[in-house]
Amino acid sequence: MGENFVVIAQQVLVLFILIAVGFICGKKKIITDFSARHMTDIVLYVVTPCVMISAFQREFSFELLSGLIICVTCSALIFAASILICNLIFRDKDESRKAVIRFATIYSNCAFMSLPLQKAILGDDGWFYGSIFVAVFNIFVWTHGLVSMSGDKKQLSFKKLVFNPGLIGVVLAIILFLTGFKLPYIISQPVEYLAVLNTPLPMLIIGFYLSQADFKKAFTDKGVYFSSAVRLIALPMLTAVVMSLCRVTPIITMACVIATSAPTAATTTMFATKFNKDVELSVSIVAATTVFSLAAMPLVVMLTGMMSGFSS
Helix, strand or coil: CHHHHHHHCCCHHHHHHHHHHHHHHHHHHCCHHCCCCCHHHHHHHHHHHHHHHHHCCCCCCCHHHHHHHHHHHHHHHHHHHHHHHHHHHCCCCHHHHHHHHHHHHCEEEEHHHHHHHHHHHHHHHHHHHHHHHHHHHHHHHHHHHHHHHHCHHCCCHHHHHHHHHHHHHHEEEEEEHHHHHCCHHHHHHHHHHHHHCCCCCHHHHHHHHHEEEEEEEECCCCCHHHHHHHHHHHHHHHHHHHHCCCCCHHHHHHHHHHHCCCCCCCCHHHHHHHCCHHHHHHCCCCCCCCHHHHHHHHHHHHHHHHHCCCCC
């Protein structure tokens, strides 16, 4: 048990070292708000689709297809349950604050933080299932997330959902997987190179935004602590218990729990800024959950491995 904790903690520490580099670059003005926004666009519109395509470039099998269907179902149920729980427990007279806390607790940084960890701990299969979770995440964020943060159902757009870069990458990846078509080397190699950027670039971006955060405010707000506890402990452990009791395949269980145990999505701050919600609160929760996840993620993942019977 102790060895598994150390292995997972080491992987999380690797990510945090990269985040620390981004933090220093932010403090030294090597990375600025302008460059961070463009780096984010590169990750969202170029790197993420390449990650999806790369993860699905594997031999088709009915076992993997079955796993894909199970993972989609589990991911959707996780988000649906998270929405229900957060709507029940987070109530505030301040609509702006309530919208941010609910969004921040429901949506994890499952692409930026989880995919590198899933790849390192679970291998290609974990990366495959992690990519599926991210696809479901994109669907929920651009439907429920968009409406809940904006407070306007008119913001819901079929065009925004369909042309979401993460979803486009997944659709293309699934088509390639189902047809068994392998990209030629001259295409697959650039895709692989770009996919590798999914570990360092997002970590640098997260580090930059942490360098801009007001940590004093982040760690003196009781709402931030409550949101962090639900985001990092309650939701992933509930996911682990239910999936283990339902005897879901250990690797799918681990992939979903790793994704669910990640800190709050940076999308929270982007949406809060766009829809004039409590931006300072969103930054505080992102900062706090990212710091707390250094201890919480290894613990949750280790306990999940014990419950699900996963062995690396």
